[in-house]
Amino acid sequence: MTTSKRDHGGGIDAAAERFGGKRIDWIDLSTGINPVPYPLPEISNDAWRSLPDANAEHRLVHAANRFWDVPDGAEIAVAAGASALISRIPSLLNPSQVLIPHPTYNEHAAAFEEQGWKVTRSIGADAQVVVHPNNPDGRIWDRQDLPMDQVKLTVIDESFCDVCPEASLISMASRPGTLILKSFGKFWGLAGLRLGFAIGDSQLILRLKEAMGPWPVAGPALEIGAAALEDWSWAKETRARLESDSTKLDALMESAGAETVGGTTLFRLYKVDNAIAWQEKLARYKIWSRVFPYDGTWLRLGIPHPDHWARLKIALA
Numbered sequence: 001m002t003t004s005k006r007d008h009g010g011g012i013d014a015a016a017e018r019f020g021g022k023r024i025d026w027i028d029l030s031t032g033i034n035p036v037p038y039p040l041p042e043i044s045n046d047a048w049r050s051l052p053d054a055n056a057e058h059r060l061v062h063a064a065n066r067f068w069d070v071p072d073g074a075e076i077a078v079a080a081g082a083s084a085l086i087s088r089i090p091s092l093l094n095p096s097q098v099l100i101p102h103p104t105y106n107e108h109a110a111a112f113e114e115q116g117w118k119v120t121r122s123i124g125a126d127a128q129v130v131v132h133p134n135n136p137d138g139r140i141w142d143r144q145d146l147p148m149d150q151v152k153l154t155v156i157d158e159s160f161c162d163v164c165p166e167a168s169l170i171s172m173a174s175r176p177g178t179l180i181l182k183s184f185g186k187f188w189g190l191a192g193l194r195l196g197f198a199i200g201d202s203q204l205i206l207r208l209k210e211a212m213g214p215w216p217v218a219g220p221a222l223e224i225g226a227a228a229l230e231d232w233s234w235a236k237e238t239r240a241r242l243e244s245d246s247t248k249l250d251a252l253m254e255s256a257g258a259e260t261v262g263g264t265t266l267f268r269l270y271k272v273d274n275a276i277a278w279q280e281k282l283a284r285y286k287i288w289s290r291v292f293p294y295d296g297t298w299l300r301l302g303i304p305h306p307d308h309w310a311r312l313k314i315a316l317a
Contacts, residue, residue, distance in 0.1 A: 012288055019283045027308045029282075030290040032135065032160060032267035034242070035305035037189030038234060041227040047219035056222040063229035064197055068165075068182065074173035075205040078217050078225075082159055082183040082196030083107060088211050089179065090115040090127075092204055093153055097125035103294060105135045105157065127153035132169060133160050136269050136292065136300050138262040140167050152177050153204075159183035163239055163265045173200045186266060187238070188228050195221045242266060245303045256316040258299065267302050275299045285315035 012026050047056070061076050070076065079085045086107050090098075095116035100109050102121060108129045109119045117127070128151055132141045146154060154172075158180055161168050173180050179200040185191030195217060198208055209216075217225075228234070242265035249268050250260045258270035258278075267290075272278045275291040278299050282289050287308075290300035304312055 015283060015288045019280075019286070021286050025286045027287045027304065027311060029302040029304060029312075030288045030300070031191070031302050032264065032300075033186055033191050033302060034189030034238065034266060035303055035308075036238070036241070038224075038228045038231070040190075040224060043220050043223055047223050050219065052215050052217065052219045052222055056219060056226070057217070060217075060222050060226040060229070063226045064182075064199075067229040067232070067235075068168070068170050068199065070199055071171055071174040073202070074200055075202040077198045077205045077208045077212070078222075079196045079198070079208075079212055080217055080221070081185065081194040082157070082181050084194075084212070084216070085181060085196055085198045085208065086157075087111050088208060089153075089155060089198075090117055091211070092207055093127060096127070097122075099123065099125040099128040101130065101134075103134075103136065103292070104129075104131045105159075108155070108157070123147050125151070127151065127155070129155040129157065131157040131159070133164065133167070133264050135160060136263065136267070136290070136298065138264045138269065140164075141169065143169060143172065148175070154178045155181065157181045159186055160264045160266055162187035162235070163242055170199065176201055177204070179204055184225055184228070187235075190224065190228075193221050193224060194218075195225050239265070242303060248309075249301065249303060252313065252316060253301070261298065263300070265303070267300055270299045270301070271297050272299050273297065282312075282315050285311055287312060287315055 010031055012023050012028050016023055016026060060078060064076055090112045097120045098112045098117045100119050112119060130141050133139060154177055156169050158168060170180055172178050179198050182197040184195035185193060198205060246265040246268055253270050254260060258272050261269040261271050263269040275296055275298055279289050279291050292298045
């Protein structure tokens with residue numbers, strides 16, 4: 001059995017050790033996390049002191065149903081981050097072949113391989129996984145792109161889809177064998193909260209819940225997640241800001257000689273002559289970016305915080 005290399009953004013501590021400075025000195029543009037997070041609401045003392053109760057989870061699930069317009073017949077499982085769900089999903093079926101188009105977020109392939117599955121790019125597998133929009137190129141999938149005949153399990157990872165809700169495939173969540181993943185940390189900018197959702201086939205959701213056991217999500221995360229999902233005005237304003245900032249970032253990078261390849265409004269993908277050289281150039285200004293082992297010309301940048309544009313402009317100049 002082989003295991004896909006786990007290649008991710010982040011790693012600021014290692015970057016600081018290599019290029020100097022302290023963690024607080026660095027601007028992390030290697031991830032696709034909203035740089036202006038949802039403002040934390042006041043958290044009740046009960047959320048800290050007591051085991052999470054049913055009402056707190058019910059409120060969160062109700063808010064999720066409304067926010068994502070979950071179709072009748074689909075159920076929701078909450079977890080401590082989408083990664084907790086990704087690691088468990090392969091165990092829902094006996095190992096066979098799983099179709100995972102490349103390139104994409106590599107945790108899916110790693111999770112399936114670790115549980116005995118063979119990852120393929122050929123149609124005819126028992127399971128299929130797509131990241132929608134795709135990471136890192138931002139590809140948007142259509143229902144017609146997903147072969148459903150003979151496929152026992154379809155996983156649609158919509159971790160970055162909250163910036164473009166009109167593209168969501170949530171209407172497929174009521175189809176047998178379908179699971180749609182949502183990540184709270186990216187759009188709401190609170191990755192440290194560790195909150196994720198699986199939405200779909202009721203039998204599969206039940207098995208995921210059983211695998212995670214009681215209290216899969218901390219009480220404070222339940223309260224914060226519910227408040228954020230109920231705040232539709234914040235979501236609308238955030239989408240507009242991210243749209244404007246991603247356009248601004250493209251213009252800045254193109255003026256420095258990069259070519260825009262794609263991405264979402266949470267991260268942008270560029271083609272450059274030498275991605276490692278660009279990463280090291282930015283690192284000299286304590287700005288960390290993302291490169292990819294399978295393409296030496298791809299450089300990915302997250303959206304800068306409003307306070308960080310000036311340093312990025314200097315580094316690119």
